[in-house]
Amino acid sequence: MEKRKLGNSSLEVSALGLGCMGMSWSYGPPKDKQEMIALLHAAIERGITFFDTAEVYGPYTNEELLGEALSPFQRKIVIATKFGFKPEKEGEMRWSLLDSRPEHIKQVAEGSLKRLKIDAIDLFYLHRVDPNVPIEDVAGAVKDLIEEGKVKHFGLSEAGVKTIRRAHAVQPVTALQSEYSLWWRKPEEEVLPTLEELGIGFVPFSPLGKGFLTGKINANTEFDSTDFRNSVPRFNMENRQANQALVDLLRSFAKQKKATPAQIALAWLLAKKPWIVPIPGTTKLDRLEENIGAVDVKLTADDLRAIENASSKIKIEGNRYPDALEQMTGR
Secondary structure, three states, rough: OOOOOOOOOOOEEOOOOEEEEHHOOOOOOOHHHHHHHHHHHHHHHHHHHHOOOEEEEEEOOOHHHHHHHHHOOOOOEEEEEOOOOOOOOOEEEEOOOOOOOOHHHHHHHHHHHHHHOOOOOEEEEOOOOOOOOOHHHHHHHHHHHOOOOOEEHHHHHHHHHHHHHHHHHHHEEEEEEOOOOEEEEEHOOHHHHHHHHHHHHEEOOOOOOOHHHHHOOOOOOOOOOEEEHHHHHHHHHHHHHHHHHHHHHHHHHHHHHHOHHHHHHHHHHHHHOOOOOOOOOOHHHHHHHHHHHHHHHHHHHHHHHHHHHHHHHOOOOOOOOOHHHHHHOOO
């Protein structure tokens, strides 16, 4: 698989990464550990070198899974993890509970290093901006960890442009991770130009619209009771029905390119900028292989214009997050 550098940094990763959250948390019950270890190994065999996790996924169990599965390959791969949410106790968390105090960041780093079985965290993201802690203090804490050799690169997630600039002035930001796809294009307004100016890489999560852009979800799909999409306004039945128009559009482009809707959605992101690295998540080998196939789907400038012109005429219905989480983005 082709490699990409995240912005102006030295951090080189596979053009497509793997989001690992759903293996342990959020999209229904945790998956079988041995099956997920086999899937992670299959990803490495197919050229993926960039794996995304977080302390809070589980909590803790997703990092532990990656530690067990990936520790033999750590010289060949890049693991990104995140800090900033504070689990209340084992197995529980509240989205509203943030803690980005420098002393807590350093505690999280120590825990993540042990769970991931690594000597240094390749990319350490602030999961969500904490309004109670100056971003300069956060960046300073990560700078200390980098100087101690415990972290290699600093990242932010769902941060606004003012926060990005303030953080970058203290400790260079290697990558921003935020939602970006054909059904959430807001980053194009301010975030992408800022990242390009500052030489920061971009890691889109939910590049397939939390599964919707694969074409495998429709108005009649029923999610497991533990699937967080049950609480996402964009996924209520009426909105899924209305938003089907975007999937139909992707299908029409996919037919022209002899690809799938998911591959077109990912190829569009890959064609936007050479420093964009999407991290679609999956728990299935066939879906992993389908996603990897997107790297070989080449879209021309004319293709991009046609996709964007057509998709911009489709109004996407429903917020992408419940209110409590929506308020945490773009700070």
